[in-house]
Amino acid sequence: MIWVHFSSLLIFLALGHSIAEPSSSDFAIVAERNVDLSSQIVKVTTKYELTNKAKSALNSFIHLVTDEEQAHIAYISATEEKKNAKLSISKVMLKGLKKGFVAYKVEMLESVGSSSKASVTVEYHLSEYLEPYPAKINQPDPQYMIFRGNAHIASFYTVEKESSRIVLPQGRLISHTTVMPSKHDGNKITYGPYTDQRPYTMADIKVHNENNSPFLVATEMLRSIEVSHWGNIAVEEHISIVHKGAELKGSFSRLDFQLDRRGSRRPVVTQYKTMLPITAKDIYYRDEIGNISTSSVRKLSDAIELTIQPRFPLFGGWRTNYILGYNLPGYQYLYSSGNEFALKMRLVDHLFDNAVIEHLKVNIILPEGSKNFKLTTPYPVKRGKDELHFTYLDTTGRPVIVLEKDNLVDAHIQPFVLHYEFDRIQIWREPLLACVAFSILFLLVIIFVRLDFTIVTDSAKESRLQAQSHIEQLGELHVERLKLYDSAYDVIQKYKANKDTALYTRSKKKAENDLKAVTQEIVDTQNALKFTNPDIYEKLNDVARYHKTAADLINTFFLQVERVIKGNMSNSDFISAEKQFNNKIGDVKEKMDNIIYSL
Structure with a gap:
């Protein structure tokens, strides 16, 4: 029985070999x-x-x-x-x-x-x-x-x-x-x-x-596809172009180039058209110098037509390098079911008509935390070693799937599918990290502004701060003393009206005591500035002299009202004296204000 099975196996292998070798x-x-x-x-x-x-x-x-x-x-x-x-x-x-x-x-x-x-x-x-x-x-x-x-x-x-x-x-x-x-x-x-x-x-x-058709070849093309689960896919391409037609012999003449009327039959490339996905936005086209403003964008029914115009015409042997980038909405290319995701995009997009790409490298940058990758491509590609890409708020790095392919043409514009897993809760990791980082920063700022790191005391600065405190206190005492001037005047007016000698005596004594107390506080504050701020101290001496004038005016006015009540002074003379008092006391107040508020 074993020999029969072995014989059948030999016959099967012999038949298989004859089928495998065509004639x-x-x-x-x-x-x-x-x-x-x-x-x-x-x-x-x-x-x-x-x-x-x-x-x-x-x-x-x-x-x-x-x-x-x-x-x-x-x-x-x-x-x-x-x-x-x-x-x-x-x-x-x-x-x-x-x-x-x-x-x-x-x-x-x-x-x-x-x-x-x-x-x-x-x-x-x-x-x-x-x-x-x-x-x-x-x-x-x-x-x-x-x-x-x-x-x-x-x-x-x-x-x-x-x-x-x-x-x-x-x-x-x-x-x-x-x-x-x-x-x-x-x-x-x-x-x-x-x-x-x-x-x-x-x-x-x-x-x-x-054959005057463009012989443009992309010698190197680095295509980066960065996937964000917040709804955006960023695409950026670094492209090196060389014209591999007959090389230009001799020097280039701009005048002859402008006068050449052969149009498209010239063996030179002045511009070409790149087709981008219809949903592409935020398109940029630049080189080492900066943005190339000669490009233009036109929206077609099924694509975005980008007219690429290099800074100079490309003759045979001439080359140029540039960067092309744009954003795509994630919902058109990213599919998900639970924690499983699938990215379906073209390995390479339309570069220009009848393009040749000698070497293509594609970096697919996935969100941080992605794992269990499974790649399906429409044709064989070389998969390099996975890398890590770090950007804002990344901790472990974003996984990068590296693909390489040589000798590509327009027929290679076909989609690949990349399956991977991503825990949806991790999408909130970066916002939370940002909140924590800002909270720590604000806390450190709050602590920092409350710390004094000075090694040597700045006596001048400290003196200015103390003087400022004393000046504020003087301002408050000065206002209070002016109110007491007015209170003394009120005592005189009430005494003239009701002729109550007992009440007048009590009120007069209280006004004099209050005025004396406030004046003493002002003197004490002034003395505190004598050695630290002598210029302010001298100005306050002027204020003291004006106060003595005001006190003398008030005491004189007290005597005059008493004489009126006793009948030793006529009312007309008192009215004249009262008017003179108000003028003089007002003038004294104004001078005192000018000095106090100029400190």
């Missing part, structure tokens, strides 16, 4: 190829009509490219025409593959039965494949490129019928290789049809033609 007689092929040379990217599209010549069903076929093409392939894809479905295509190693060719295996959606047919289209893009010739040109000269290829479709199988069409850009065709039958019609060169071509058939061709 050049498996399919008969009818093919049409289109080679687009209208831009800096060579776009090759090959349509296959496959007929299964094997006795059993087949679920894959082999597509070949040359070693020269393989060195420049940026993107390759396969589709089945009838179902318009994308097929899996991958590079494989085949036994017996002829040197100079690379094999790609295309997996069919359904097996192709014996004698059955299938239609498959393979498309691939070649970057930096065209060769400028001449390599250096003068400013008024057009730019010419050389394309080297094969008049036949590189095939692992027998090709029953094939034809190739090369699409040229506008401009002059210098020369092209003729492989009969072939023809040149307008901006197209057609090779074939050729029939009954054996596998690996080659016929080298060269096409030398004018």
Whole structure:
């Protein structure tokens, strides 16, 4: 029984091995190829009509490219025409593959039965494949490129019928290789049809033609995507651009450039258009010098069109560096369920038409505390070591997912999905940290302003502070003394009216005692300033003299009212004396006020 199972296993492995190794007689092929040379990217599209010549069903076929093409392939894809479905295509190693060719295996959606047919289209893009010739040109000269290829479709199988069409850009065709039958019609060169071509058939061709399209290449591009759970996604791109067309020979003439009327047929780039997501806002475009104000933004139905105009025109060999940034609303790209989040964004956005990016590095900066990352990309990328990014109020750092990819073209503008976990309660950590930090800061300020760090006492400052205290006290005593002057006058008026001698005597004595007490306080305060502030002390002596004058006026007025009551003085003389008293006492008060309030 064991031997039977072992024999069955050997038979299964042998059958599996025979299926895994395809034969050049498996399919008969009818093919049409289109080679687009209208831009800096060579776009090759090959349509296959496959007929299964094997006795059993087949679920894959082999597509070949040359070693020269393989060195420049940026993107390759396969589709089945009838179902318009994308097929899996991958590079494989085949036994017996002829040197100079690379094999790609295309997996069919359904097996192709014996004698059955299938239609498959393979498309691939070649970057930096065209060769400028001449390599250096003068400013008024057009730019010419050389394309080297094969008049036949590189095939692992027998090709029953094939034809190739090369699409040229506008401009002059210098020369092209003729492989009969072939023809040149307008901006197209057609090779074939050729029939009954054996596998690996080659016929080298060269096409030398004018091509003034932009040969801009982003040699380095650093794209940072910073995710905030507060509703914003910040995108910033550091881009290095170089024009890889024919290099400018000699000096640049601004006058000749302004007078050149060739327009778009000049081999120079003055501006190009970058497409941003339709919800992009807060867009900025700057370089080492600062903001570049020559750019403009226009909103389209499905995108934001940003016109990039460098500070100088880009001729062959010239380069420029700049920074492009914008913000996106998080709700359009960030999805969540509980503590699980998914970020779905493009790995790279549209840079310019027919762009080539030699090296792309993407830093995806997630909120602090994110964990358990799972990345899904539409094509293979190199994932670098995760890093940490620190910004405001971060403690452990924000995780950074690092992705790298070489040789990208427009076909790579596809979304990736990054799954991660984040505890929602942690979103409040930074606001709480800010509140605590500000509270501690305010507390320290409160404590600081109440501490005295002086080592030596400033006697002058202390003297000024003490003097200020005494001056304030003098002001209050001075006001009180002026009120007592008025009280003495009230005592005289009441005595004249009611002629109550006993009440008058008591009131007079009280007014004199109160005035004496306040005056003594003023004298004591004045004496306290004698040595520390002698200038103020001298001014207060003037105030004391004016007070003596006021006291004499009041005592004289007391005697005059007593004489009136006793009949020793007429009323008319008293009225005259009263008027004279008011004038003099008012003058004394004003002089005292001027001195006190000038201290």
